[in-house]
Amino acid sequence: MTAPAALTALFGDRCRTDADTLTEYGRDWTRYTEPAASAVVFPTSRDELVELVKLANRDRLALVPSGGRTGLSGGACATAGEVVVSMEKMDRLLDFNQTDRLITVEAGMVTEVLQQHALERELYFPVDFASRGSSRIGGNIATNAGGIKVVRYGMFRDWVAGLTVVTGAGEVLELNHGLEKNNTGYDFRHLFVGSEGTLGFVVDATLKLARRPKELAVMLLAVPQLSDVMEVFNRFRRDIDLSAFEFFSDQALRHVEARGLVASPFAERENYYVVLEFERIADSAETMALDAFESLLENGFVTDGVLAQSETQAAQLWRLREDISESITPRTPYKNDIAVRPSQVPAFVAELDALLAREYPDFEVVWFGHIGDGNLHINVLRPLDMDIAAFKSACEQVNTRVFGLLQRYRGSMSAEHGVGLLKRQYLDISRSEAEIALMRRVKAAFDPNGVMNPGKLVA
Amino acid sequence: MTAPAALTALFGDRCRTDADTLTEYGRDWTRYTEPAASAVVFPTSRDELVELVKLANRDRLALVPSGGRTGLSGGACATAGEVVVSMEKMDRLLDFNQTDRLITVEAGMVTEVLQQHALERELYFPVDFASRGSSRIGGNIATNAGGIKVVRYGMFRDWVAGLTVVTGAGEVLELNHGLEKNNTGYDFRHLFVGSEGTLGFVVDATLKLARRPKELAVMLLAVPQLSDVMEVFNRFRRDIDLSAFEFFSDQALRHVEARGLVASPFAERENYYVVLEFERIADSAETMALDAFESLLENGFVTDGVLAQSETQAAQLWRLREDISESITPRTPYKNDIAVRPSQVPAFVAELDALLAREYPDFEVVWFGHIGDGNLHINVLRPLDMDIAAFKSACEQVNTRVFGLLQRYRGSMSAEHGVGLLKRQYLDISRSEAEIALMRRVKAAFDPNGVMNPGKLVA
Structure with missing residues (x-):
């Protein structure tokens, strides 16, 4: 490929069109689209960006801003001959x-x-x-x-x-x-x-x-009922400013343990687990946390718990949660990143669980997420005997049902990951027609010729 | 006055045009404009608001949304025959x-x-x-x-x-x-x-x-140098999450004390004072605060201090700061509500102080503010022998110089109070021409016929 002469004039050898670069910079962490950038440029100053945007307006180039390309909605993908604008040389x-x-x-x-x-x-x-x-x-x-x-x-x-x-x-x-x-x-x-x-x-x-927080205390709790997770959240939060409150299912934990790197510290299995973290702002914080744990244990909301006794142990407890994504990668998970209000998580998850079990009994679903803020990552795992295309198509049918339910709960169809390319078709789940029309008008005010990231979000 | 028939049809006796109502609802806490509303309506539902806005678009009525009318920039004033829309009946x-x-x-x-x-x-x-x-x-x-x-x-x-x-x-x-x-x-x-x-x-x-925070601890500190106030802020904030950090000058304190209701707890006068507040999240918080105080005292950054020993004493310390506004009201203060980055407060205030002293030696200036977030309230007091019109005009000249300085510090010409009617002419101090043009385009996307609060901000 050759880049437009004006681009080469502006960027010199910081304008690249070799196949490897076009592929690498044309995609993000999603793998659902084919990269098809026409060029990748590496600006080094604000003034160069201004020149580039002016050029794009003059010659109607499509520009894709590009960072670390770790996105999960295809917002940084170039799939239609766009110019990728990598910001990586501007990192001072x-x-x-x-x-x-x-x-x-x-x-x-x-x-x-x-x-x-x-x-x-x-x-x-x-x-x-x-x-x-x-x-x-x-x-x-x-x-x-x-x-x-x-x-x-x-x-x-x-x-x-x-x-x-x-x-x-x-x-x-x-x-x-x-x-x-x-x-x-x-x-x-x-x-x-x-x-x-x-x-x-x-x-x-x-x-x-x-x-900078003082020492961080990390606890792992075993919780029998998903509907009790919010009870646990409320009890701890009453006295302590939690800095994390994450949950995951035993199924998720088994995938992590299967890799043989970390293991549950509990003798017994439980349905759900919570990792929570708080600042040891004073000795009293730990006392209050242990009091909360005792009362939850007495009432059966939790059945076991561990308070990390060292930084190493804290890191190990965190890995039980943080390694989930990586451990399920071989199963090509179809990811949904959704949120409802925290109070609605138990009812929503119960309905969703029933829906998935009924309609797609062969799919394994791994749950985890930032339940303290209502954000759930639903990972549907590909059955090992199903090809990827058929799986994706089946998941898109799942999506329709998941999002129908989500809309009833007035939830978000993209809590963290954004809309990008992949979730564009679902935007109306979380935003009204009037809002989408207004987004287009606001977009036009800032980018009248539509040179910025066309095809993404509402562009 | 009679209201448009369509308004009366919509609101019945919740559409008022008597002189008292028009005056009361036509102004806010500022007293620089003459109220001149044409009607005041009191909607009770969202649907009524929708009908009202549609009517305003059809008949090109100007609508002024109205709450408690405590604004200090004239944002809720009706000065040109607008319809004031009081939300006070929608308070559920x-x-x-x-x-x-x-x-x-x-x-x-x-x-x-x-x-x-x-x-x-x-x-x-x-x-x-x-x-x-x-x-x-x-x-x-x-x-x-x-x-x-x-x-x-x-x-x-x-x-x-x-x-x-x-x-x-x-x-x-x-x-x-x-x-x-x-x-x-x-x-x-x-x-x-x-x-x-x-x-x-x-x-x-x-x-x-x-x-809900646990008990709040309140301290009053005496600080000789304004340039040291940020040092005091930093030292306390190193260990404690402060919930307030307010400063005022001795001049401000004297105005409060002149009313005879509260008095400084210190035997000696000092140039500046700080009221700070933090949550007694544990006994250690108080210990850390006292340690901070001791070290600041040793280094001469503070010369005296009081930690309130009761809620009553805490309330009294707070009044030394909170009563300032009321105590200077008889002097018709000309208020500026400006902000710079906290680190720039000492240099900015030194320059401003010198500027005011040089150019307007007869004006008394009372300083106070939320210095922890860089926000200063500058109150220029009217000399008792100067009439209000002449004073206002002189202050507008002061404004030009204050804002010139502020622009050099890249500060905000309205930190808390908004732009409204009164600060509209100064918008370009804090926002660029391109931003103001974009604000107008965004405004047009949401309010194409300009029925919402015309004459305010960029409308």
């Missing part, structure tokens, strides 16, 4: 202030690098998830990343104090300037967070940092 | 869920009533400010209210989990459904928060509630 630390607890970084910085920068400064960047080692800040902002600490620290949006963006019209906007308080009209910063690259490029972000 | 509690810690209330509910509902349920609504007894939820959302607990709990925006709105085109949008996680496209909830009634009406809101 630009500014830090201890008093303000603010750090300014370019969009291409890797999440874990940001977390390390915070720790080195005795502070803490609390948004955390499995792809921390390869996801990048711009992508986190584009998808409003969530993860395992939302129950205490919120979503990525909550940590964005300022953004520099280049809109689809090539305008540079410096949004909110890192201010804590700034009530001067519509907050476009929040419009860009979660916009999945359809309004413009994030150039850099000014992010808030938190106080 | 609609829903509550203990597990979700969510409460749904109509837009007309008074802030303090919401706070009480939370306390009755052993939970806590943490956004708090002086007008809690009369401001209403819809107005808080329209202006993204801040207040005295932002340093720990953030702005009103951070507590909004869902909104029902009627757009300027008469469409009903149910935004976000109270979900913690919902990454399904542009988050219009955050667009409506802070939109000052220019996009549509807030009908009801689903708000998050926090764990």
Whole structure:
């Protein structure tokens, strides 16, 4: 392939069209579409991004902003001859202030690098998830990343104090300037967070940092009934600011254990497990947690529990939850990332479980998720004797039913992963026709010629 | 005055045009404009609001959404024959869920009533400010209210989990459904928060509630140098999650003390004072606070301090800060509500102080504010021998210089109070030309005929 001459003129050897690069940068962690980028460019400055967007408007090029490509909805896939714009060469630390607890970084910085920068400064960047080692800040902002600490620290949006963006019209906007308080009209910063690259490029972000937590205590609990998980959540939360509250099924645990790397610390099996974490802000926090455990045990809401006695043990308990995704990968799981209000999780899951068991008795379904914020990851595993195409098609039928149920619960059809390419057809499950029409009008205000990530979300 | 027949048909005796009502509902806490509403209507349902907006679009009526009218930027003023739409008859509690810690209330509910509902349920609504007894939820959302607990709990925006709105085109949008996680496209909830009634009406809101804090500890500190206030902030914040950190000058304190109701507990005067608050989450919190105090005292950053020994004493310490506004009211203060990044407060204030002293030696300036989040309230007091018109005109000249300085610090010209009518001419201090143009385009997407709060913000 050859790139448009104007692209080569602008980027020189930072414009690439070799087959390997086109394939690698044309896809994300999903594997449901064929990569078909026409070129991949690597800007190194805001001004280059402005030039690129102007060129795209002039020549009607389609641009796909690209970070770590760890997305799970195809938001960074290039499938129709687009130009992929990789931000990975823009990964510098630009500014830090201890008093303000603010750090300014370019969009291409890797999440874990940001977390390390915070720790080195005795502070803490609390948004955390499995792809921390390869996801990048711009992508986190584009998808409003969530993860395992939302129950205490919120979503990525909550940590964005300022953004520099280049809109689809090539305008540079410096949004909110890192201010804590700034009530001067519509907050476009929040419009860009979660916009999945359809309004413009994030150039850099000014992010808030938190106080570095003292030692973190980790507990694993065995819970017989899913309907009691929320009871357990409420009892702990009454006295303690939990920083994580994750659940998974015994089925999920068996997949993790089958790899032989970690094992349940309990003598008996139980239906469900909870990993919870809190800050040992004082000795009393641990006392309160043990009190909560005792009372739940007496009432039969939990049947066993372990409080990690060392960092090593804490890490092992966490792995029982964090290794689930990887352990089921060989089974080509069809993933749904849905959310309802936490109080509705037990009823919703009961209905969903019944629905799946009735309609698709041959499918194994693995449940886990961030139940403290109502977010469930449903992984339907491919029967070993079923080919991938037939499985995918069957899952799409499952989807229709799952989403019908979800709509009745007024839930989200994409809690963390965004809409991208793969969930576009389901947008009306969670957003009304009027909202979708307004999204298109807002999109047109920022990107009048539709050069930004066409085919994704509402673009 | 007579109201348009269609309005009377819709609202019956809930459409009022008597002079007292027109005056009362035509203004807010500002007193710089003459009220000139043509009618005041009191809807009681969402459907009535939809009918009203459709009527306004048909007959090109201008609508002013109206809550507790405690605003300080004229956002709820009717000065050009508008129809004021008071939400005060829509003040019901609609829903509550203990597990979700969510409460749904109509837009007309008074802030303090919401706070009480939370306390009755052993939970806590943490956004708090002086007008809690009369401001209403819809107005808080329209202006993204801040207040005295932002340093720990953030702005009103951070507590909004869902909104029902009627757009300027008469469409009903149910935004976000109270979900913690919902990454399904542009988050219009955050667009409506802070939109000052220019996009549509807030009908009801689903708000998050926090764990009710244990006992709150309150300290008053005497601080010689303004430049050291941030040092004090940093030292305390290192170990403790402060829930408030407020400063004021000795001049401000003298105005409070002159009323004879409360007095400084210190034997000596000091240049500045800080009121800070934290949760006694364990005995160790108090120990850590006293350690912080000792080390600051040793280093001369503070010269005296008091830790309240009772709730009564805590309330008295708070009054030293909270009574400032009322105590200077007789001096017709010209208020600016500005913010810079906290780290820049000392340098900014030094420059501003010098500027004011040089240019306007006859004006007394009273400083106080939420310094933990960079927010300063500057109150210029009218010299007793100067008439109000001349004073206002002189202050507008002060404004030009203050805002010039502020722009150099990339600060906000309205940290909490919003833009409304009174600060509209200064919008370009904090927002670029491109942003303002985009705000107008977004406004047009939601309110194509411009019926919502014309003349305010960018409308």
